[in-house]
Amino acid sequence: MDRTFCLAPMLDWTDRHQRFLARLMTHRALLYTEMVNPAAVVLGDRREHLDYNPCEHPLALQLGGSDPDLMARAASMAADWGYDEINMNVGCPSERGLSNRFGACLMAEPEVVAACVQAMVEAVSIPVTVKCRLGIDGQDSYEWLVGFVGRLVRAGCRTFVIHARHARLDGLSPKQNRSVPPLRPGDVHRLKREHPDLEIVLNGGLRTLEEARTHLADVDGVMLGREAYVNPYLLARVDQEIFGEGRPVLSRREVLQAFFPYAEQQVRRGVGLPVLVRPLLGFYLGRPRSRAWRRFLNKAILRSGAGTEALWEALEIAEGTIRAEGNA
Numbered sequence: 001m002d003r004t005f006c007l008a009p010m011l012d013w014t015d016r017h018q019r020f021l022a023r024l025m026t027h028r029a030l031l032y033t034e035m036v037n038p039a040a041v042v043l044g045d046r047r048e049h050l051d052y053n054p055c056e057h058p059l060a061l062q063l064g065g066s067d068p069d070l071m072a073r074a075a076s077m078a079a080d081w082g083y084d085e086i087n088m089n090v091g092c093p094s095e096r097g098l099s100n101r102f103g104a105c106l107m108a109e110p111e112v113v114a115a116c117v118q119a120m121v122e123a124v125s126i127p128v129t130v131k132c133r134l135g136i137d138g139q140d141s142y143e144w145l146v147g148f149v150g151r152l153v154r155a156g157c158r159t160f161v162i163h164a165r166h167a168r169l170d171g172l173s174p175k176q177n178r179s180v181p182p183l184r185p186g187d188v189h190r191l192k193r194e195h196p197d198l199e200i201v202l203n204g205g206l207r208t209l210e211e212a213r214t215h216l217a218d219v220d221g222v223m224l225g226r227e228a229y230v231n232p233y234l235l236a237r238v239d240q241e242i243f244g245e246g247r248p249v250l251s252r253r254e255v256l257q258a259f260f261p262y263a264e265q266q267v268r269r270g271v272g273l274p275v276l277v278r279p280l281l282g283f284y285l286g287r288p289r290s291r292a293w294r295r296f297l298n299k300a301i302l303r304s305g306a307g308t309e310a311l312w313e314a315l316e317i318a319e320g321t322i323r324a325e326g327n328a
Contacts, residue, residue, distance in 0.1 A: 001058060001085060001127055003159065003201050003221035005212065005242045006030040009062040009087070009131070013229055017266065018279040019056050022228070024258050025250065026238040030058050030221075035089050035102075038065040038074035050081045060085035062131070064092065064102035066112050068119035079124040086120055088113070090132040093167040104167035107136045110148050114155035121156035129159040131203070133167045134187055140166035142187050149191065149198070159199040161223055162188050189218035209234060209241045216242075231285045252283060256315050264308045273308065274301045280311075284318050293318035 007014065007022055009032035019031045033052075041049050041063075052059055061078045063086060065071050075086045090113055092103030106113050113130070120128045130152055135144050149160060165181040183205045192200040202215050203223035212222040228235060233252055239245040250258075263276045277297050284290040296317050300310035 001030070002028065003030050003161075003199065004028075004216065005238055006161070006201060006203075006221060006223040007032060007228055007235075008203060008223045008225035009034055009060075009089070010225065010229070011035050011092075013279070015275070016052050016056070017263075017271070017276050018229065019059070020053050020262055021232065021255075021259050021279050022235055023053075023055050024255050025233070025236040028239045028243045028245070029235065030060060030085075031056055032060045032062050032087060035062045035064040035092065036074075037102075038063050038067070038070040041074040041077055042070055046077060046081075050078060050083075057082075058084045060087050060129070062087040062089050064089040066101040066106060066109075066116065068115045071116045072119035072123040075120040075128065076123045079126050083126065085127045085129060086124060087129045087131055087161070088116060088120070090130055091163050091167065093133075104133050104136055107132060107148060107167070108139065110151045114151050117152055117157045118155040127159060128157060129161060130157050131161040131163070133163050133165060134184060135166040137166075137168055137170050142190065145187065145191065146194075149195075153198065158197075159201070160191075161201040161203055161221075162191070164188050164202060164204040185215065189215075192219050209237060212242060229279055230282050232279060233283055233285070252287075253315065253319060256280075256283070256311075260308065260311050260315075263311060267308055273306065273310075277301050277311070287318070289318050289320055 005028065007029050011034045014032060014034045022029065022031060036049050050061070061083045063071055063074055071088070078086060089103055090106050117128055117130065134140055135148070164183050164185045164187065168181055185202060188200060188202045192198070199220045201221035201223050202219045203225060206212055206222060206224050207227050212224065215222050233255070236249050236255060239247070240249055266276060267273060281294050281297060284293045293314055296314045300306045300314065303310070
């Protein structure tokens with residue numbers, strides 16, 4: 001499994017439609033689902049929670065839970081469904097995670113995380129990985145991180161995706177936890193340097209492919225998070241600039257002309273247009289008509305009865321071939 005460049009799991013964002021869009025631009029990046037509750041997989045509608053488009057491979061399923069049996073059963077079902085990796089969420093700092101015992105709060109219970117990891121490793125033949133933080137309140141030293149990682153290594157995990165901040169669970173919101181605790185990528189670099197046998201992927205604070213390439217000198221891989229939906233078109237350069245492939249970079253128009261037929265198909269299947277438009281809003285970021293593109297899409301998805309023809313009209317507005325109503 002090549003984890004040189006990964007697209008982070010983001011709840012309510014990295015759904016199958018966003019991943020389809022991403023795969024149009026990069027064939028090499030490892031894609032992750034949004035976090036899934038293992039109980040929903042085991043007890044609920046398996047197709048709803050596990051289905052994906054075959055083009056999304058390589059694809060990892062992220063699970064968020066603390067019950068080893070449920071985690072193992074969900075992992076086994078996901079492996080049978082064709083996923084390439086199972087990732088355990090031990091980094092989400094939300095209050096919901098604290099009350100439901102998943103995410104960053106589990107860093108205070110390494111024995112629970114280890115039990116889940118071991119149960120999943122024994123249940124599947126595909127890789128089981130962990131996404132975590134540097135630590136949590138009062139347990140955020142480098143030495144503590146080494147001990148935490150070591151406990152999971154003994155349980156069978158060899159790959160760690162580490163958000164290079166600790167999580168503060170003492171009142172900071174998830175949004176604040178993405179910016180208030182200071183970034184410490186040096187700790188992640190050091191972990192890889194001192195434990196070369198482990199696969200270490202750096203997450204947190206990355207904004208450009210240039211930054212990603214810089215960190216790749218010190219770690220095995222990088223994971224891009226929110227910048228991938230703030231500025232989704234940057235994914236179009238990943239295969240060339242990160243993996244050194246020689247094929248041409250698709251233009252924005254070429255990517256969208258490939259995505260819109262998919263969107264039309266999904267609408268016919270009952271998917272709401274707003275869900276399909278959401279990953280497109282930042283597509284023209286930094287371009288002269290970005291504001292007109294975004295304004296038109298926001299207006300179109302709120303317009304009563306708007307259909308996918310609005311997507312094609314938005315494209316011509318963004319490309320400057322027609323003028324949006326009300327724009328000078």
